[in-house]
Amino acid sequence: MEENRIQAVWQGEMQCTDCKIRALALFADLHERDFALIHRPITELGLDSGATLYRQADQGPVVFTLRSGLVKLEQAQSNGGQRIVRLLRQGDVAGLESLLGKPYNHTATALEPVSVCRIPKEVVSRLNQETPRLFKQLMSRWQKAVDDADNWLTELSSGSSRARVARLLCYLAEHGEHGRFSLIGREDMGSILGITKESASRAVAEFKRERYITHVGSGRYTGNLDLLENAAGR
Amino acid sequence: MEENRIQAVWQGEMQCTDCKIRALALFADLHERDFALIHRPITELGLDSGATLYRQADQGPVVFTLRSGLVKLEQAQSNGGQRIVRLLRQGDVAGLESLLGKPYNHTATALEPVSVCRIPKEVVSRLNQETPRLFKQLMSRWQKAVDDADNWLTELSSGSSRARVARLLCYLAEHGEHGRFSLIGREDMGSILGITKESASRAVAEFKRERYITHVGSGRYTGNLDLLENAAGR
């Protein structure tokens, strides 16, 4: 049911002790014996691009950690629109607010195929009581969410539309492997940057023409960081 | 020295057990005996409008809780400018990142005379080890910072400059006592809303002419919430 709603294309029970990205994940500092305290199943899910992890206002029993891929967090505006307030990638945690018994504050949607771990909140609560090691990681994740939100505002919601798009492309280029990245939809770009999809499209099209970004096949691009940073105004 | 740098106009050692706003503060859930664990002094400071609590990149040994007044958090942009990313009021905590050993991420400045409690981070760490009661409050503060940041983005950084100013005035009116509030400087408004001070000024002047806000003496105003919400587009 739950798995159905979130449109998993594959899933499996997870052994966190063997996790290849544990250094990046919420459970980074846990020891062997800490894992004995996990009594509820942690499942790993694979989701298609476009799949929804959870919806704003839902009362969820789980947090997610992102193993790979890219997820957007959208929040409803009082005027009826939606605004993308953050992008999550490997190691980021989604739905922390559920640990406080609060409904999800965002709708979380995969922007590309993603792999996530679904962690029941009881697992986190229990581990947090039993061992102080999780505590610091939890605080760090919360702080990272604050930092990301603040940087989002200062970097992506200020300046001309061209500069905003340039900064977003820098972000994508810096986080993509080998500097290669997929462009996100122009509508999403607009929702991230607080501009219209047309303005986003115009800026992207210009950057293509001016070779600030170059197509390298199968929808992937590389960016000229120097040129982009310059257009971003820094 | 420290007290000098933050330009305190008065200060005194604080007995948290007697705190009149404890229900709102970080130490809300603590019991009598928990306070025996506090070995370092918590001081209460009064600051003038314009005083700086701390500066971005400083490595501070304290967090602050705000007892009264209004504080802005400014963050440097990569282009050299500054953007106000949050406003803090009664019960809010500033400088949580210092608990993780990180430098402050913002410059915190009083927008009106404020009263704050200055809490050495050792006090928080120690209490947090000894009692689980602080833990939940800490998580809540962190989550509130995230929520505030997200709402800031969706509510104050979207739409026309007129709508943004209307939303900011709504915010001020809702949080002021008896719906009365002081207008903040137009330059600060611009920095909050991502517009120029001239655009902010134009919108404010219009709202005054149209009686969306009314002067009630000594620099204080009341707002017509219906009209303002309407102008805010909701």
Add this chain to the structure above:
DNA sequence: CGTGTAATTGAATATATTCAACAAAAGTGG
């Protein structure tokens, strides 16, 4: 190979910024 979705582009319009001038308010020092 069509068909629908997403991206691009153009032209008209709306909106915000810039820069300059002036007014109002808030300090400052007798």
Add this chain to the structure above:
DNA sequence: CCACTTTTGTTGAATATATTCAATTACACG
């Protein structure tokens, strides 16, 4: 308490920038 200086707010006019809406064009997928 008053004159003076400085800062802050307001407004106008020219310009730059972004939005809107409509018309194509490119592209992915069955």
